[in-house]
Each structure stands twice: as C-alpha cells, then as structure tokens.
Amino acid sequence: MKLVLAFHGTRDPRGGLVCEEIADLVRLRMDVPVEVAYADVRQPDVRSVVDGPCIVVPVFLAAGYHVRVDIPEQIGGRPDVVLTSPLGLDAVPVVRERLREAGFRRGDALVLAAAGSSDARALASVRRAAELLGASAVGYVATATPRVPEVVDEVRARVPGRRVAVASWLLAPGTFHGALARCGADLVSEPVGAHPLVVDVLLRKYYEARALLLQTA
Incomplete structure (x- = not known):
C-alpha cells in the first residue's frame, strides 16, 4: 500500500x-x-x-x-x-540532538521557537515539546504570540550572564527559520530536517x- x-x-x-x-x-x-x-x-x-x-x-x-x-x-x-x-512530539529527540550540534551547554537558558498556529491544541503540543526539552519559555515566529525576539529578551533579563539558546521547532530551513538568526539569541539550533x-x-x-x-x- x-x-x-x-x-x-x-x-x-x-x-x-x-x-x-x-x-x-x-x-x-x-x-x-x-x-x-x-x-x-x-x-x-x-x-x-x-x-x-x-x-x-x-x-x-x-x-x-x-x-x-x-x-x-x-x-x-x-x-x-x-x-x-x-x-x-516524536521529533523531540531530534531537536535535542540539533541543540547539542549547535553548542548547547548545561546552564544555558532555553527557548523553544515554533511557527505558531491558530489551533489551541497545536499550541498545547508545542508547550509540551518545550517541557520535554526543558525549555523555560516558548516563542512563535508567526500566527501566535509572544514572538521569539520578545521571549529571548525576557529570558535574558531573568537570567543575566547566562547564554540564551533557541531550539528550532521547525521542520526545514526557510523564511521562518531564517528569522531566528535575528532573534537575539546566543545560539540557534538547526531545524529538524x-x-x-x-x-x-x-x-x-x-x-x-x-x-x-x-x-x-
């Protein structure tokens, strides 16, 4: 079949x-x-x-x-x-690996960056992915709020002196992932791919x- x-x-x-x-x-x-x-x-x-x-x-x-x-x-x-x-959520282990590849270290503050959705159940799934990854906050590139740069700034203010890493909860490179390069984080992982x-x-x-x-x- x-x-x-x-x-x-x-x-x-x-x-x-x-x-x-x-x-x-x-x-x-x-x-x-x-x-x-x-x-x-x-x-x-x-x-x-x-x-x-x-x-x-x-x-x-x-x-x-x-x-x-x-x-x-x-x-x-x-x-x-x-x-x-x-x-x-089966993609969570891949995102962990992408973070390690990007240079994520114990002690870094972590933000999960997702595309966003108008569906509350989809947003709940993103929040669950953040919990599984140990992210302290979630930001969105489009469709939902808060936006990633805003979240990165808030997290940096809460944990001064620590690096802020962004985990890309995106499948592939493109406009959305490209926007993460300008979000103000110290490092951004590659998409799932x-x-x-x-x-x-x-x-x-x-x-x-x-x-x-x-x-x-």
Whole structure:
C-alpha cells in the first residue's frame, strides 16, 4: 500500500529539498511506493496524490489546522485512505540532538521557537515539546504570540550572564527559520530536517496503520 508523506509546503527551495530528502531516506527502507504531497503552497497537493489505497502520514510537528482540517478535506473521506497522527512530539529527540550540534551547554537558558498556529491544541503540543526539552519559555515566529525576539529578551533579563539558546521547532530551513538568526539569541539550533530518527517515526506510523487496516479488513 502506497505511503504519502504530507508536508506543509514552502516557497523556499531549501524546504522543498528537505522534504524530498526525507522521502528519499524513507524509500531506501521500504518496498512500497512513497510519494510527497503538500497541504498548502506547493504542488502536488494531497488530493491529487491519493489516487488509490494509501496511508497518509503528516510530516508536521503539531496537529494544527492543516492536519485536522485541510488534509482530511483533501482526502475527501475516501474509505481506502488512512490518515495517521503527525510526526509531532516524536521529533523531540531530534531537536535535542540539533541543540547539542549547535553548542548547547548545561546552564544555558532555553527557548523553544515554533511557527505558531491558530489551533489551541497545536499550541498545547508545542508547550509540551518545550517541557520535554526543558525549555523555560516558548516563542512563535508567526500566527501566535509572544514572538521569539520578545521571549529571548525576557529570558535574558531573568537570567543575566547566562547564554540564551533557541531550539528550532521547525521542520526545514526557510523564511521562518531564517528569522531566528535575528532573534537575539546566543545560539540557534538547526531545524529538524532529514534525520534518521524522523525516518524511523514515519516508518513506524506507516506500518502500524497498515497492520491495523489489515486487522479490520
């Protein structure tokens, strides 16, 4: 059964390359077709890719509007299509690793930077990610408040003399991640990206969904 990896979509070509890189890594470990689709901005959209039995895995860090509304609407209630939960909090270990790569040290104050959402449940998921990472605050690049530079300033004022690190709760480079370079932090981690742990999670979600489908068939 085909696997469809559903991404948000971005106009930045670097983001598109990361999506394709993730898909390529997944293909190396599967013997089923793997296709990339986008919920917004880029083509092909999810609607045009779910052209038969398939499992759709949203490669999103939180279940916001696109995951809860957009993608299901594009699937259109097809009985031969299964939509799994998103990547979500399973990306936390990757963010920890990106922080270490960026030079994060014990004693640094940590801010989690996310894109933002109008969905309260998505924002709750971001706050949970911050708790798991040990971040003292959360800031958003767009859609929600407070914004990242404001949060960095507040944290720096609370802990003078300590470095302030920002953990990027973003999947790929682009406009949002680029804005973090100007947020005033001492260091900013790279986005989640095409990490082997991300591939592990996507494969697990696919095989769990397929097994459940076979049990109920």
